[in-house]
Amino acid sequence: MLRPVAFIVLSAATLPAQIGEKQLRQPLGENWYEYNGTYDSRRHSELKQITTANVGSLVPSWIFHIPNASRLQSVPIVANGVMYVTQENEIYALDARTGRQIWDYHRVPAYQRAPNRGVAIWGDKVYFTTTDNYLIALNAVSGNVIWESKFAEYKDGYCSPAAPLIVKGKVIVGVAFGDRGLNGILSALDATTGESLWTFHAIPKPGEPGNETWSGDSWKAAGGDTWLTGSYDPELNLLYWPIGNPSPDFNGDVRKGDNLYSDSVVALDLDTGKMKWYFQFTPHDTMDWDSVEIPMLIDAVYGGKPRKLLAHTDRNGFYYLLDRETGKFLHGSPIVKKLNWASGLTPEGRPIRIPGMEPSLKGTKICPNSSGATNWISPAYNPDTGYIYFVAMEGCGIASKNMESFRPGGFQYRATGDVPAPDEKSRVIVRAIDMRTGELKWEQERAAAHNFGGGLLSTAGGVVFSADFEGQFTAMDAKTGKILLHFNTGQRLNSGPMTYGLNGRQYVGLTAGSDVIGFSLFEKQ
Amino acid sequence: MEVVSQGHELFNKSCTACHGRDGTQGDRAPALGAARRYFRLSEAAIFDAIKNGIPGSAMPASGLSDDEVWRIVAYIRNIRSTASDNDVPGNVQNGMEIYLGKGKCASCHMIRGQGGLLGPDLSSVGAQLSLTQIRDALTKPSPPQEGYVPVQVTTRSGEVIKGVAKNEDAFSIDVLDTNGKLHLFTKAEIQNVVHNPESFMPHDVDKTLTPSEFQDLLAMLSRQARTKVHREQQGENEVGR
Numbered sequence: 138m139l140r141p142v143a144f145i146v147l148s149a150a151t152l153p154a155q156i157g158e159k160q161l162r163q164p165l166g167e168n169w170y171e172y173n174g175t176y177d178s179r180r181h182s183e184l185k186q187i188t189t190a191n192v193g194s195l196v197p198s199w200i201f202h203i204p205n206a207s208r209l210q211s212v213p214i215v216a217n218g219v220m221y222v223t224q225e226n227e228i229y230a231l232d233a234r235t236g237r238q239i240w241d242y243h244r245v246p247a248y249q250r251a252p253n254r255g256v257a258i259w260g261d262k263v264y265f266t267t268t269d270n271y272l273i274a275l276n277a278v279s280g281n282v283i284w285e286s287k288f289a290e291y292k293d294g295y296c297s298p299a300a301p302l303i304v305k306g307k308v309i310v311g312v313a314f315g316d317r318g319l320n321g322i323l324s325a326l327d328a329t330t331g332e333s334l335w336t337f338h339a340i341p342k343p344g345e346p347g348n349e350t351w352s353g354d355s356w357k358a359a360g361g362d363t364w365l366t367g368s369y370d371p372e373l374n375l376l377y378w379p380i381g382n383p384s385p386d387f388n389g390d391v392r393k394g395d396n397l398y399s400d401s402v403v404a405l406d407l408d409t410g411k412m413k414w415y416f417q418f419t420p421h422d423t424m425d426w427d428s429v430e431i432p433m434l435i436d437a438v439y440g441g442k443p444r445k446l447l448a449h450t451d452r453n454g455f456y457y458l459l460d461r462e463t464g465k466f467l468h469g470s471p472i473v474k475k476l477n478w479a480s481g482l483t484p485e486g487r488p489i490r491i492p493g494m495e496p497s498l499k500g501t502k503i504c505p506n507s508s509g510a511t512n513w514i515s516p517a518y519n520p521d522t523g524y525i526y527f528v529a530m531e532g533c534g535i536a537s538k539n540m541e542s543f544r545p546g547g548f549q550y551r552a553t554g555d556v557p558a559p560d561e562k563s564r565v566i567v568r569a570i571d572m573r574t575g576e577l578k579w580e581q582e583r584a585a586a587h588n589f590g591g592g593l594l595s596t597a598g599g600v601v602f603s604a605d606f607e608g609q610f611t612a613m614d615a616k617t618g619k620i621l622l623h624f625n626t627g628q629r630l631n632s633g634p635m636t637y638g639l640n641g642r643q644y645v646g647l648t649a650g651s652d653v654i655g656f657s658l659f660e661k662q
Numbered sequence: 663m664e665v666v667s668q669g670h671e672l673f674n675k676s677c678t679a680c681h682g683r684d685g686t687q688g689d690r691a692p693a694l695g696a697a698r699r700y701f702r703l704s705e706a707a708i709f710d711a712i713k714n715g716i717p718g719s720a721m722p723a724s725g726l727s728d729d730e731v732w733r734i735v736a737y738i739r740n741i742r743s744t745a746s747d748n749d750v751p752g753n754v755q756n757g758m759e760i761y762l763g764k765g766k767c768a769s770c771h772m773i774r775g776q777g778g779l780l781g782p783d784l785s786s787v788g789a790q791l792s793l794t795q796i797r798d799a800l801t802k803p804s805p806p807q808e809g810y811v812p813v814q815v816t817t818r819s820g821e822v823i824k825g826v827a828k829n830e831d832a833f834s835i836d837v838l839d840t841n842g843k844l845h846l847f848t849k850a851e852i853q854n855v856v857h858n859p860e861s862f863m864p865h866d867v868d869k870t871l872t873p874s875e876f877q878d879l880l881a882m883l884s885r886q887a888r889t890k891v892h893r894e895q896q897g898e899n900e901v902g903r
Contacts (some may be wrong), residue, residue: 203758218846232829232836232846239828239836239844240809278844283775301670 155276156216156258158305160355161523162371165553166445169215169646172300173515174459176369176633180472182636183596186643187658190597192621199236203229206651208631210252212300212515213653214263214635219277220646221654225298226267229653230528233641233646236655240280241363244273249291249547251313252548254632256299259308259328266297266310271524272326282454286331288324293653294547295319299366303328304376304407309595311363315399315427318358318543318550322498323378325410325636335410337362338382341660347397355392358543362472365429365513370445373462375413376405377434381427385552386507387496388423388538400428402449404464405465414464419453422535423495424478424552425507426452433518433525434461439573443530443587444521450516450527450576452509456575470575472511473569474646475504475531496536496553506534506563507555508589515592515633517601522615524569524578526593526601532563559599563587567603579618579631592633594645604630610647610656628652669737671729680720685741691720695741708735744789745796746882752874752881765871767879770862774888779842780862781810789887791817796883800876801868806861807903813837814856815847826862830855 156170165174165182174180179292187195189646202210203224211223226244231237244429256265262274263549275282288310289295295312303311307325313632315321321339326332348356360383361592367378383392400419403412418428428451439458447461454476458468468488478495479488494503508530514529521559530552534555540551559561565586568580583590584602591604600621601613606629612622628650636645645656673685680691687693694769702708712731712824715723724731738749740747761767762776770781777784787796798804806812806826812832815837825839837845868876 235834237829237834279779281772
C-alpha cells in the first residue's frame, strides 16, 4: 500500500520530458509540436507507414467527444504520447494511442465566443490563449495552471483564436477581429514568466513609416489583425507573420492609400519584434481579403541558385513566391479562374487593378468573393512532388459599400459586404500547383461543399489528407489527386488533419465537428 | 446578514413542507443547501423559481412579495455558500507557511503555480468547496476523486510504477507517477494494477497541526478563489422561461 510519506519524499525528484528548441526544429515525425507541425509550416510529415498503397484501409482507432463542441477548429498537438486539443477556453489532454482523457481545463468566465485553434508546447508546459486574451501556461502532464498573462483587452472587442508559436522561450500571440476596426498587434511573452517582451503594431502610428498610407485619421480604427499562426526561420531568426484585412472592410473611401501593413506578410526579428521587411499582397483592399493564409518556408533551387523561399496562396486569388531573406517578389500567378479585379501582377508583385472593380453603392460583381480564392485553412507542401496543395474557392460576390462608422467597444465595422452572385455557384476545390511556377498539376473538387471546410496534410507516404466541410475525410495521391480513401465523419470539418507516430504505428489526428478522431491502418485485434 | 436571517425565517415558514427545515434536507423536493448539483444558481434564477414556480413540477409560485422572495434568495445563496463567501478567521499568511512547510500540502497540491502535481490544484478551492467540505477533506477519510486514485502498476518487464490513475478502462490505464512522470499503458503492456482504496490525502491534519495552525490553514484555503468553478456555470443557461 502506498503511503503519503513515501511519495512526498519522491515527488520532486525528476521532471517530465522537456520540449525545447531541438525538438521543435526537427522534421515532422513521431510528434506534432505546433499548429502547422513545424516552424516552416509546410504540414509535411516524414512518416510513411501509411502509403498510397495501404491508405484505403485506414480506420478510426478511437474517437473522443468534446462536450458542447460544434465546429472545432483546433489542430491537435502531440508530444510525448499526449495529444492536446482545444475548443474556446478549454483544453483536453488525451492519450494519443487510446483517446482516453488524462486531464481537462476549463476557464470561466468566458466573455465572448470565438473559435480556438490549438495549443503550443515548450519545456514542461502547454500554452493557449483565451477569448478574453489571456495567455495561459499549464503543466503539460497534469493541467495545473502555472500562470496567466493578459495581452489585449476583451472590452475593446479583441479576442485571440490562433494557436501561439513558441520560439526560444518566446510565446508569440496575436489577436482578432479585424472586422471591428481593432488594430492588430503581435506580442512576444516570456514562456517562463508570462512577462511581455515586445509588441509589434500592425498599423503604423503617426511618425512611423507606413502611416502615410492611411488618409487622415483612418489609421486609428484600421484592422490588420493577427488571427492565425505564422512561421519562423531559425537561421535568419525571423518570424513571418501574416496580417489581416483593413477596416472598414468594404469601403476604402475613408482610408485612401495602400493601408500598410494590412494584407501583408511581415518579417520580424524574433529578439526585438522589429520589422525587417514586408510584402503587401493587396494594397488598399476593399474585399476583406485577409492575408493570414499560412506562409510556407521552403528551401529550394530557384532561378538556378539555392534560395530561401516563402510560398503563399492568397485570398485575393494569386499565388506568391518571395525571397524570404529580403521580401523580394519572385513569382506570382492566379490560383483561381474566376478572377476579375486585377489583370495580373507587376514585376514587383503589385496587383494591376481593373478600374471600377470594387464595392459600390449599387453592388459590383467581384471575383473572388469576400470569402476569397482560399482562406485560413492550412495548405501543405510536399518536397518530393514539389507541389503546393491548397483549398481553393471559385466564386463571385455582389459587393456593396455603405457609410457605417466606427464605434469603440468591439462592434462590427465592415461598411457592408457581399452576397453570392446569383449566376455563379461557388465551388470548393483542392488544388496542387507546382511550387516554382504555380502551374496547376491536378485538382479534386469537394463536391457540393460551399464552405472551405478544413485544411490539408502531406506525408512522405505520398498521401494528401483533406477535411471537407460536408464531413468527408479523404486521402489523395499526392502526384495525381486520385481519391484513395473517403470516410464520412458525420460532422462538418473545419480543421486540418495532422499525423503522429507511437509505438511503431502511424496515426492521423482530426477534429471533426464535436469529436477528435485518431485514424490508423486496420489491424486485427 | 440581517437579510439572510430574515430570509431564513421566511424560508422556514413557507418552504419546509417540501424542502425541509433550514433547506438542508428535502423530503418532497430537493435539499437546497446540499452537495448536489443545482441548475438554478444565479440570484435571478432562484428568484424566478420562488416567485413564479417551476412549470411542469410540483414547485408552486410562492405568492410572496418581491422583497420577501429576495430575502429567501439571500438565505439560499448563503446555505450554498463556498468557503470564500465566508470570513473565515485565522492568520492567512501563517496558513500559507504551514501549507508550504509543516503541513506538507505543497508536496502534492498546487496553488497558483507553486506545488506538486499529484493532488487536485487548490488555487480556487475556496470558491469550489464549502468550509465544511474543506474541513472534512483535512480530517476525515474519503475515497479518492476520479483522476487521483492511487495505483501501483507492474509492467510486463517487472517495473513497478506508483502514482495516481488519470484514467482507466478495460484496455488502458494512464498513470502520473510520484515523480511527476506520465506513463501511458495499454493493459496488454502491464502485468497487473493494484488499486489503493484510500486517497493519498492524509485525514489527520487537525491532529498533526496545533488548533491555531489548523485554523490558519483553513483561513488560507478559504481565500483561494482565483476563478469561479466550472461546475457552477453548468446549467446556468438552462433556466428561465
